[in-house]
Amino acid sequence: MGKPLIMVSSVTYAMKGKQILNNAGIRCEIERTTKRDISNGCGYSLYVPKDTDEAEKILRENNIKIIGRTERSNSK
């Protein structure tokens, strides 16, 4: 599975994505994406420790704009 952080393009998509995943019974948290992971700087991610692939699929089906997936920073 791997890469449990799903990067999205805006805080609104992060909030909407969280709501969609929670409604689907998938636990997630919103985190700030580090600049290391996002080339254009400043963004939000959904941290989905379990069922990340399923979560990404659900988000895409609901037109949440996903930038990509990444690992969680070691400091977290």
Added chain:
Amino acid sequence: MIYLDNSATTYPKPLKVRQAVASAMQTAANPGRSGHDLALMSSEQIFKTRKTAADFFHFSKEENVIFTLNCTMAVNMVLKGILKNGDHVVVSSLEHNAVMRPLEKLTQKGVSYTVAEVFPCDNDKTVNSFRQAINGKTKMIICTHASNVWGIKLPIERIAALAHEYGVLFAVDTAQSTGIVPIDLNNSHIDFLCTAGHKGLYGPMGTGILIVSGNTIPDTIIEGGTGTNSISFQQPEELPERFESGTPNYSGIVGLRAGIDFVNANKIENISKHEFTLIKHLYKELSKMPKVKLYMPEPSEEYFVPILSFNIDGTDSENVSSFLNKKGIAVRAGLQCSPMAHKMTGTLETGAVRISPSIFTKSSDIDYLVSVIKKI
């Protein structure tokens, strides 16, 4: 004080709205910027309001709900974000200056417009009037849903369908109808809905909404920081951030959600019924007074929203307002920022006295108003 100026802004605000605003002032950080808990909590509050507003208008895309300062700002964003040199626009003969002033400004950039006459209580003639005004260069129809002076309701579903038929964008100003008339964006051809948050939604002043409900996205008229994609000087494409640069009116937006919850709890049909009962009673009483000039037929739900304007023969509307104020009654006189609506009734010189109730208005308030008017 008896407050009958709710078309300007509803007063008082519901207790839960005031509590929500106070709470938001006590616990909040800048939403959409940082990643700490308080900022994320604030972002969540904003998103919840977006969802509440989207649900209110039966619209599924929360991200297309854009918070503005007021309806005027939303109208400006649509007109100036869409119209270019050579474009033609159709407006109604009842438009507020929120539409007319930005449109007039745009004429300096080569935009032209035609005014479609509204025929009170005759939707067929009104729709035909819009049809006649469309030409080959027409880019958009923008009109009020309900006149802020005479309460005349326009058949926006039919006008939206007409716009769709001609491949023309349709924008509507629902400042006076939101919270009184149900609006279903899922079953309409409305491309842009502009409304106030502080009128029929009972939110705080300084709140407005633009819903981009069609596929056309306006250009921006304000750019700046959005908290995302910060390395780029280009304004983000994503809604709503594209249109919400700078720190938002957080406490206002949170209060707006409480206002919409208030309207939902009381139900639009009940609010409308209550206000119409009051306005119809007022109309009947005023129509008994020979000195009172009424310009419209008795308001019905089919053709009006509950707003009633009148004059008293030989007395300037501002003097009537001033007299009522001394008796503890707050109303709006003059032109109500809508000279077009007054031109239609020949009241540009005199203006008119406008009565607009809310859910908090009591029948005894109207009785007192009638008794005071009798003394003028």
